[in-house]
Amino acid sequence: MNVTLRYILTVFGAVISIHYLLFFTHAEYRQAISLDTLARLRGVVDTVPPMPDRYYPSFQNATLSTSYRANATFVILARNSDVQGTVQSVREIEDRFNRRFRYPYVFLNEEEFTDEFKNRISILTSAKIEYGLISKEHWYQPSFIDENKAEEGRNYLIKEGVIYGGSVSYRNMCRFNSGFFFRHPLMEKYRWYWRIEPDVHFHCDIRFDPFAFMEENNKVYAFTIAMYEFEKTIPSLWGHVKDFIKLYPEYLAKDNSMGFLSDSDGETYNLCHFWSNFEIADMSFWRGEAYTKFFEYLDQKGGFYYERWGDATIHSIAAALFAPSNQIQFFDQIGYEHNPYTHCPRDEATWREEKCTCDPKRSFDYDGYSCMRKWDRIVG
Numbered sequence: 001m002n003v004t005l006r007y008i009l010t011v012f013g014a015v016i017s018i019h020y021l022l023f024f025t026h027a028e029y030r031q032a033i034s035l036d037t038l039a040r041l042r043g044v045v046d047t048v049p050p051m052p053d054r055y056y057p058s059f060q061n062a063t064l065s066t067s068y069r070a071n072a073t074f075v076i077l078a079r080n081s082d083v084q085g086t087v088q089s090v091r092e093i094e095d096r097f098n099r100r101f102r103y104p105y106v107f108l109n110e111e112e113f114t115d116e117f118k119n120r121i122s123i124l125t126s127a128k129i130e131y132g133l134i135s136k137e138h139w140y141q142p143s144f145i146d147e148n149k150a151e152e153g154r155n156y157l158i159k160e161g162v163i164y165g166g167s168v169s170y171r172n173m174c175r176f177n178s179g180f181f182f183r184h185p186l187m188e189k190y191r192w193y194w195r196i197e198p199d200v201h202f203h204c205d206i207r208f209d210p211f212a213f214m215e216e217n218n219k220v221y222a223f224t225i226a227m228y229e230f231e232k233t234i235p236s237l238w239g240h241v242k243d244f245i246k247l248y249p250e251y252l253a254k255d256n257s258m259g260f261l262s263d264s265d266g267e268t269y270n271l272c273h274f275w276s277n278f279e280i281a282d283m284s285f286w287r288g289e290a291y292t293k294f295f296e297y298l299d300q301k302g303g304f305y306y307e308r309w310g311d312a313t314i315h316s317i318a319a320a321l322f323a324p325s326n327q328i329q330f331f332d333q334i335g336y337e338h339n340p341y342t343h344c345p346r347d348e349a350t351w352r353e354e355k356c357t358c359d360p361k362r363s364f365d366y367d368g369y370s371c372m373r374k375w376d377r378i379v380g
């Protein structure tokens, strides 16, 4: 051993000895080097003194104000990266509605949800939560799609500056929401669903049960916002819809809402649709014969990939044509925002009593881009 090494080892031994000597004889030294203290020095405090119970006044349970619950669930499609927006949406629907009703949640994703995602969500509600993986066949571009043609379609929409024009994952999402979410094993055990997206807002208390209302009043589909679709995303859709109706006239409901979809008695599509990021609906309608045939027919045409068909137009066209108009419900009472549009209750008493945070003057209902006037004509 050379002299330098021997010197280093001696110094090292001395430091260790002093450390242990101080550690066992001096409490302040132990405290000073504890992990806690080191953490605090870095600005992290992991133990705080508990707040004494006497500062928590007792109050009536604010949860579960109902004995009846429908056969219903929330459904939230999200990516792991959507966690913050999802937390915010769930927090709002819990505060405004679900702490009184405790309807369960189903979260769906084509990738496994991470522990981080589940951990962030699970603390928000006492309702049951299930996390589901979407099967590959329900999500990815099917093999019957001609990828060259699909790529041409994407490039065209990119060139035209259409939002999500080049995105394949957006197309997967739209096709899944059109034809598959209600066939997911976790969804099969329910009849009703309320679709929620990350980053939306519920502006008013919802003290009534929309599911119970829909069930008792024989409704199949409910919306809060209606608007126009981008024509470039659906150039061939209406032609296929007309062909389908010619093939299966028996599926057309007697008192349908064709007047909402068309200003020419079905000849052309006026692009009106219900905005499907908010939906409360009866899955037996999507699972039924008419919609099953309709979706399969359209899916085979390839427009989810060759164009960029959205689930909002597909759902809306089906609901408007295959259900009578009195089975479609507009919920004025539900203040709802999905950037950039907000529906704020028109009814002043609702707005006041349900403590809405939206500005009625800025409600989308009678905006120039809204289709609400057309809907009013159907029901009015």
Ligand SMILES: Nc1nc2c(ncn2[C@@H]2O[C@H](COP(=O)(O)OP(=O)(O)OP(=O)(O)O)[C@@H](O)[C@H]2O)c(=O)[nH]1
Binding pocket: 076, 077, 078, 079, 082, 108, 109, 110, 111, 169, 170, 173, 196, 197, 198, 277, 339
């Ligand atoms: N798991 C998963 N969820 C997705 C994917 N793309 C979109 N989603 C979800 O599908 C829903 C609709 O997607 P959004 O990106 O909100 O689409 P959008 O509402 O048309 O458009 P913006 O909200 O304006 O961006 C949301 O609930 C998203 O979290 C995806 O690739 N994987």
Ligand SMILES: *[C@@H]1O[C@H](CO)[C@@H](O)[C@H](O)[C@H]1NC(C)=O
Binding pocket: 061, 063, 126
């Ligand atoms: C209040 O809610 C808690 C948790 O859900 C439950 O354990 C408790 O029994 C409830 N108390 C009353 C008075 O209902």
Ligand SMILES: *[C@@H]1O[C@H](CO)[C@@H](O)[C@H](O)[C@H]1NC(C)=O
Binding pocket: 071, 188, 189, 190, 191, 284
């Ligand atoms: C709820 O609805 C689903 C789908 O219609 C059905 O399979 C299930 O039996 C229903 N559950 C109850 C408790 O009624």
Ligand SMILES: [Mg+2]
Binding pocket: 197, 277, 338
């Ligand atoms: Mg969205």
